[in-house]
Amino acid sequence: MEFDILSLTEEELNSLTVIQVKLLRTAQQKKNELLHKMEKEKMQYRLILASNNANFSTLYSDKCAELEAECDYQIGIIREQLVYNMSLNEPTTDDELGGAPDTGDTPYEINYELSYLERYISVRDYYLTIEDPVERLALLQADTVAQSYLSSYYNTLYNYLSQFV
Numbered sequence: 001m002e003f004d005i006l007s008l009t010e011e012e013l014n015s016l017t018v019i020q021v022k023l024l025r026t027a028q029q030k031k032n033e034l035l036h037k038m039e040k041e042k043m044q045y046r047l048i049l050a051s052n053n054a055n056f057s058t059l060y061s062d063k064c065a066e067l068e069a070e071c072d073y074q075i076g077i078i079r080e081q082l083v084y085n086m087s088l089n090e091p092t093t094d095d096e097l098g099g100a101p102d103t104g105d106t107p108y109e110i111n112y113e114l115s116y117l118e119r120y121i122s123v124r125d126y127y128l129t130i131e132d133p134v135e136r137l138a139l140l141q142a143d144t145v146a147q148s149y150l151s152s153y154y155n156t157l158y159n160y161l162s163q164f165v
Contacts, residue, residue: 005031019112020086026113027082031075038071106145120153133164
């Protein structure tokens with residue numbers, strides 16, 4: 001896959017962590033999908049103009065400029081989120097973690113491609129399924145995977161769930 005959403009040298013690309021490469025691939029796929037969708041919309045608009053005998057009007061170039069501006073805006077958002085997510089200091093090796101966290105038995109999905117807000121929502125929704133608020137808070141305190149998975153959002157979740165006790 002060609003990565004053109006960010007300008008990276010071969011050396012920079014090789015120095016990325018596995019998580020960063022996944023983030024890069026996902027963002028590149030989103031960009032490619034946006035470009036493909038834009039080209040389809042241009043083609044559909046051209047066909048509409050042709051069916052209305054308006055081939056030589058400026059409507060097509062105006063529509064193309066509008067679609068390209070919107071696509072550039074959406075790609076900018078994807079690029080900004082990618083740069084931010086890649087800059088987060090997430091543990092990636094066993095040395096940094098003091099051993100890899102055991103994520104195989106978590107009742108919620110562990111997906112590092114999600115934003116921290118999406119992770120927070122996923123973990124929060126799981127803990128809200130536990131009816132006893134005291135048990136819920138005790139389980140959250142013992143959940144070391146959630147602490148590393150949510151990073152600073154863990155404290156937010158803890159504060160939120162402690163309101164129910």
